[in-house]
Structure formats: structure tokens, C-alpha cells
Amino acid sequence: MGEEFLQHAYKSKCEFQMEVNGTITMDIETGVRKMIEMILQHLKIKSPVFAVANLIPTGSFYEGTKIGAPDEFDFMLTLAKLSGADKISLQPGCSDWYPYIKLQPGVEFPQKYKINNFYEEERKNKDFLGNPRFVATDFWKEIANINASVNENIPLTYGTMSFVPCNGKKLELQYIQNSTLPQNTDIQIKEEISLVGSLKIGVDLMLAIDHPSLESILKLPGFPKNFKELLYKHGCHVIPKSCHTDHMAHTKCWFVTFSCMERELINNMNEHHKKCYKILKSLISSDITMSRKCMNLSSYTLKTAFLFHVYGENECVYSRTLSACICDVLHYLSSNLHHIQMPCFFARDMNTWGNILETPWFQWKGETSSEELGYAFALCWIKLMHKFVNYLQNTISKHTPLSDKDTNTVLSRCDYFKKAVEVVMIYFVKNQLVYKIEKDPGSLESCTDDFFSNFIQKLKYHYNVDLSFVE
Numbered sequence: 001m002g003e004e005f006l007q008h009a010y011k012s013k014c015e016f017q018m019e020v021n022g023t024i025t026m027d028i029e030t031g032v033r034k035m036i037e038m039i040l041q042h043l044k045i046k047s048p049v050f051a052v053a054n055l056i057p058t059g060s061f062y063e064g065t066k067i068g069a070p071d072e073f074d075f076m077l078t079l080a081k082l083s084g085a086d087k088i089s090l091q092p093g094c095s096d097w098y099p100y101i102k103l104q105p106g107v108e109f110p111q112k113y114k115i116n117n118f119y120e121e122e123r124k125n126k127d128f129l130g131n132p133r134f135v136a137t138d139f140w141k142e143i144a145n146i147n148a149s150v151n152e153n154i155p156l157t158y159g160t161m162s163f164v165p166c167n168g169k170k171l172e173l174q175y176i177q178n179s180t181l182p183q184n185t186d187i188q189i190k191e192e193i194s195l196v197g198s199l200k201i202g203v204d205l206m207l208a209i210d211h212p213s214l215e216s217i218l219k220l221p222g223f224p225k226n227f228k229e230l231l232y233k234h235g236c237h238v239i240p241k242s243c244h245t246d247h248m249a250h251t252k253c254w255f256v257t258f259s260c261m262e263r264e265l266i267n268n269m270n271e272h273h274k275k276c277y278k279i280l281k282s283l284i285s286s287d288i289t290m291s292r293k294c295m296n297l298s299s300y301t302l303k304t305a306f307l308f309h310v311y312g313e314n315e316c317v318y319s320r321t322l323s324a325c326i327c328d329v330l331h332y333l334s335s336n337l338h339h340i341q342m343p344c345f346f347a348r349d350m351n352t353w354g355n356i357l358e359t360p361w362f363q364w365k366g367e368t369s370s371e372e373l374g375y376a377f378a379l380c381w382i383k384l385m386h387k388f389v390n391y392l393q394n395t396i397s398k399h400t401p402l403s404d405k406d407t408n409t410v411l412s413r414c415d416y417f418k419k420a421v422e423v424v425m426i427y428f429v430k431n432q433l434v435y436k437i438e439k440d441p442g443s444l445e446s447c448t449d450d451f452f453s454n455f456i457q458k459l460k461y462h463y464n465v466d467l468s469f470v471e
Contacts, residue, residue, distance in 0.1 A: 002323030002396040005407055006279055012411065013282040014067050014275075024158060025070045028175050029061075031161030032073050032203060034154050035173055040077070042146045049110055050139050050207075053080040056237075058259045059204070060299070063266040065277050071201050076208040076237060076259060081109060083210040090212060090238070091128070095355055096220045097347045098243045098253035101129040101209070115252070131252045132240030139207055140169045147171070164200065171203040208237040211256065222349030227261065234260035236346075243355055258346040266303060269310055272319035276326050277306050283392060283411075286418040286425075294360065294425045294434065295353050297333075297385050304352050305329050305336075307345040323396050330393040337386040340441040357382075360428035361435035364458055378435045379447040380455035386444060387452075387470040388417055413469055420465045427463075 036055065044051045059074025060066040082088055087107050090099040103109055115130040129135075147166040154161045164172035176198050214231055217223055223231075241255040269277070285299040309316055309329050316325060336342035342352040351357070362377040395402075395410055402410065428434060452471070459465045 002327070002398070003321055005396060005402055005410070006322040006326065008407055009283060009411060010275060010279050014278045024177070027156050027158045028070050028161075028199070028201065029073070031154055031156045031159070031175060032173060032201060034156075035161055035163065036075065036171070036203065036205070038150065038152070038154070039143060039146055039171070042150065043142060046146065047142045049081060050142060051080040052077040053083050053210075054078045056208070056260060058206075058263055063263050064269075065266060065274055065281070067278050067282055069199060071199055072204075073201065074204045074206070076206045076239070078208050078210055078237070082107070083208075085212075088209060088212055090216070093253035094243045095253075095350065096222060097256045097344075097350050098355070099238070099256065100252070101238065101254055103127045103129070129252070129254070132242050132254050136169070136207060136240045140166075143171060143205070169204075171205060173201040173203060175199045175201060206239055208239045208257070209254075211236045211238055217256075220347075222343075222347045224346065224348060227346065230261050230264065231258075234264065236261065256347070261346060262303065262307065265307060265311055269306070270319060272322075273306065273310055273316070273325065276322055276329070277302070279322065280326055280329060283414045284389070284418070286421045293354060294358050294429055295382060295385075296421055296425060297389070301333070301342065301352055302329075304342065304345050305332050308332060311345075327393055327397050330389050330396070334386060334389045334393065337382060337389060338444050340382055340437075340443060357437040357441055358434050359437070360424055361433040362455075362458070363433065364462055374435045375437065376447070376451065377455060378437060379441075379444060380452050382441075383444050383447045383452050384421075384455075384467065384470065388467075391470050417467060417470075420467060424459075424463060424465065 033055075040052050040055070054077075056076040056078065057074070058076055059072070061070060061073055066072070082101075082103075086104050088104060089102050091102050093099040103114075109129070113129055113135050114126065115128050144166040147163050150163060152163075159175050159177040162174050162176070164174050166172060211217065214235060217231060217236060218225065218228060236256055236258045237260075238254045239257050242252050243255070266274075266277075281299055281302055284297045285302055286296055306329060309325065309332065316328070333342075336352075340353075340357065344350045344352050357378075359378040359381040361374050362381075363374075392410075392414070449471075456468055456471060459467060
């Protein structure tokens with residue numbers, strides 16, 4: 001049953017005409033890069049503090065795991081003022097992977113991005129960078145201003161790329177395919193090209209700083225030493241993402257990311273594992289853009305699970321059936337969700353879901369709320385993910401085939417689950433109703449099925465979300 005269901009899921013949810021139409025995909029990717037380069041040229045002149053040294057491709061498009069149309073791209077932009085030898089040093093922060101950044105002598109960076117020295121005794125931390133959110137916010141303000149002032153279309157081989165007004169922390173572009181092909185177009189290419197028409201494209205740009213000491217990474221107990229050569233090949237970066245700790249007015253931590261190393265490993269997976277990844281991503285992952293993270297089955301969670309599946313201690317080195325690999329990954333996710341701990345692949349002593357877990361803070365209308373109940377319902381939220389993963393694993397591992405009707409029911413339930421999770425997360429984050437688990441979260445053992453069933457009923461009654469099928 002598993003193979004037939006998964007093959008159907010792939011055809012119905014993952015395939016897109018552009019996957020066999022590399023010509024248009026390349027045209028779009030070329031246009032995206034040209035638009036970014038144009039933005040960066042203006043940025044260097046208008047706001048030199050954000051001048052970029054390197055444009056680094058990341059994300060699913062460059063990992064070879066993009067589902068559907070080429071409408072999302074991700075890049076890291078290394079800051080020229082802070083990247084390179086003797087620009088910064090990293091000091092002990094909230095953890096090994098959330099360090100503080102200290103500017104080296106002679107390095108100039110606007111005072112407003114440093115910590116508020118008024119609160120610091122004897123100005124002892126005057127050369128430390130402050131809240132990374134301020135840097136990212138001002139960067140996107142500059143991007144939005146440039147976006148609004150540049151009214152320019154870039155002609156490409158098979159279409160035209162233009163800017164769309166930037167309303168948030170994402171660059172938006174529009175690709176419009178030409179109605180006719182160039183006269184010198186190869187006959188084979190003419191036969192392969194299908195009509196795309198117009199395509200809206202989102203581009204995530206993440207500021208980054210080159211990590212100043214790769215040797216120090218190798219000394220950290222959480223880094224797997226067998227990836228030393230990969231570390232020296234690609235390096236790692238520090239990005240403006242702080243942990244969820246309330247730092248008040250004191251020094252703020254930044255985050256160490258291994259995006260380039262992850263990109264190579266995922267891109268080097270064989271086509272079988274990439275297909276498994278795409279299928280599972282289409283079935284369970286709900287990625288939404290929010291001002292803060294909320295624990296869910298994100299594509300990064302899934303990526304981490306596949307990195308362990310393919311490159312971990314029990315690495316899957318041969319192409320088995322789709323159902324075998326996908327069930328292995330689901331089992332891994334289920335086990336980690338049960339223990340509410342999932343190691344990052346290149347930072348084995350850090351939880352993938354954060355050193356402080358955040359979930360919606362469920363406060364039901366007409367009922368009293370308390371810290372104890374907040375924690376109990378936070379576990380229910382995590383158990384919801386756990387139950388859904390188990391539901392999907394059990395469905396795929398069944399030996400009896402599903403009817404077309406049952407197959408469509410399972411796919412509809414997956415879509416419904418993702419949308420329901422998205423709606424709930426947006427509501428609670430928007431209203432700042434976020435519960436933080438700052439200590440050891442324990443496990444789901446203390447969340448009884450009866451209490452969880454009550455949680456499912458409350459979701460249905462208060463938010464019109466019916467997820468009873470996972471019970």
C-alpha cells in the first residue's frame with residue numbers, strides 16, 4: 001500500500017511542469033540573481049553599512065529539493081564591514097551556538113547597533129553588538145526603499161523580471177514569460193518549453209557574518225568531527241537571530257548557522273532520498289513567515305531528520321523503497337517528538353526546536369488559566385505533532401492497498417492538518433500568546449490520552465479546528 005500511496009502523493013503534490021523544463025527554470029534563476037545584484041549595487045551606495053561581500057545561495061532550490069514551481073529562493077548576504085580577518089571575535093553567549101559578537105579594535109559599525117551602554121557597568125561591553133533584530137529591521141527598510149525607487153524591468157531570454165512592492169522581510173519579484181520564443185531557439189528546447197505565463201517569486205535574504213574561527217568550532221563538543229573537511233570547505237556563519245531568552249538591555253546573542261554545509265549534503269543525496277524528502281515535505285511541513293518561531297513540523301525539522309537518516313550513524317547508503325525510508329524518518333521524528341529533543345545535525349548538543357521551546361499559549365474563553373495549565377496544553381501541542389506523525393507512519397506501513405477514495409482522504413487530512421496548524425500559530429503569535437518552556441521539557445509521557453482528547457475537543461469548539469482523526 002505504501003509505495004502506491006507515496007507515488008500518488010508525489011505525482012499529485014510534488015511534480016510541476018518546470019521540473020522537466022530546466023530552460024525556463026534557469027531563465028528565472030538568472031533573473032532573480034540579476035535583480036538581487038541590482039539591489040545590492042544600490043544598497044552599497046545608499047547604505048554602505050550593509051555593503052555585501054558575498055551572495056551565498058541556500059535553501060531548497062539550491063539543495064535540489066524544491067517542490068513545485070521555482071517561486072522561492074534563499075540567499076545569505078555576508079556583511080563586508082564585519083566579515084574577514086580581524087573584524088570580530090565571538091565571546092561566550094547564551095550557549096556555544098548563540099555567541100556574543102565583539103568588534104575588534106578599529107572596526108567601525110554604527111553605535112545604534114551596539115548594546116545600550118547606559119545600562120552597562122563601566123561601559124565594559126561597549127564594543128559588543130546589540131539586538132540583531134535592529135540590524136535586520138534596518139536592512140529591510142533599506143531594501144524596501146530601494147525596491148520602491150527602482151522601477152526597472154530586466155529582459156531575459158524567455159521572459160521579463162520586475163520588482164513587486166516589498167511589504168515585509170521578503171523581496172518579491174514577478175516573472176512574465178514572453179509570448180513568443182527567440183528566433184534562434186533550438187527545436188528541442190521549443191518542444192520542451194511549456195507556457196508559464198506569470199509567476200510571483202519570493203526571495204529571502206539573510207544577513208550573515210563569516211565565522212572568524214573555524215578552529216574554535218572543531219573544539220566544541222557538539223560538532224561532529226568527521227565533518228571537519230566540509231567545515232573548512234564551506235565555513236559557517238553567524239546570523240542575526242537571537243535565542244528566545246529575554247536579554248533585556250544587555251548584550252544580545254547571535255546564531256551560528258551551517259547552511260552551506262547543509263546545502264552540500266542535501267544536494268548530494270541520491271534522487272531516491274530527494275524524492276522521499278519531497279514527498280514527506282509535501283505531506284507534513286507547514287512553513288510560514290512569522291515574527292518568531294513556534295514549534296511545528298517545519299521543513300528544517302524534516303531536513304535535519306533526513307540528514308541523520310542519510311549521513312548519521314546508521315546511514316542509509318542504498319536506495320530502498322520509498323515507504324521504508326519514509327517510515328524510518330517518521331519513526332525518528334516520532335521518537336524525538338516524544339522526548340521533545342531533536343539534535344541539530346552539526347550542533348548535536350542543541351535542540352532543533354530551540355534552547356527555549358515556544359508553543360501557542362492556550363487560554364480558553366470562560367476558563368481560568370495558570371502556568372501549570374499553560375505547560376500542560378503546551379505538551380498537548382507537541383503531542384499533536386507526535387500523533388500526526390504516527391498517523392501518517394501507520395497509514396504508509398499498512399500492507400493492504402488504499403482505495404482511491406481513502407488515498408484522497410489521507411491527502412486531504414494532511415493538507416487540513418498543515419493549514420490548521422498554520423492558522424493556530426498565526427493567531428497566537430499575532431496576539432503574543434506564546435508559551436515558553438525554558439527548563440527541561442521532560443517528555444510526552446505526562447500528557448495522558450484523556451487530557452489530549454480534551455485538548456482536541458477544545459480546539460474544535462473554540463477555533464473550529466477538527467483534528468480528531470489523529471487520535
